[in-house]
Amino acid sequence: MANELQKLQVLFNRHEVASLKFNGHCHDCGGKMAVQVDMGEDGKTTMDGGFLYIPNEPDSGKDEERFLKCDECFGKDPILRNYKECEVYSRIVGYLRPVSQWNDGKQSEFKTRVNYKVGKERR
Ligand SMILES: [Zn+2]
Structure with a gap:
């Protein structure tokens, strides 16, 4: 799986630019924000204004899905959580159904x- 920087490299190459700006809202706090991503001549990428998440592989057809996190929220928790729906199955009237x-x-x-927590059996 490609990391964020490799995914960004794909975006830079696709758009033939050395700088990208992502406007939006912080995934965690909802605050309005923008992340500036620059690619230096040495190929190193720098992010400014927060952090950008690209959960899907580039060119998967779903790579337009991007999430931003402000510096404060990134400091609290750098992992992107609860960004896609999760199908939960459980038993209902004898069947496992979503x-x-x-x-x-x-x-x-x-x-x-x-x-139910299974404890030590008493006899
Ligand atoms: Zn935030």
Whole structure:
């Protein structure tokens, strides 16, 4: 899997530029921000104003999906979390089905479910 810098290299080559600016909102706090990415003549990339995430592989057709994080939020947690929907399966009336397809009542019931912790068996 390519890292962020390799993905940026693909973008730089595709657009034939040495500088890209990404405007948007911070993924975590929602604040308006912009990230400036420059490629030096030595091929090294510098990011200014925050951090840019490109979760998908370049040229996968989904590489337009990008997320920004401001410096403050990046300092708190450099990992990009909760950026795509996750299908959760659970048992309902005897079958394993995606929770998103359950009716409202069953989805509400799912939220109150607790995991059972298996302890030491007593005899
Ligand atoms: Zn932020």
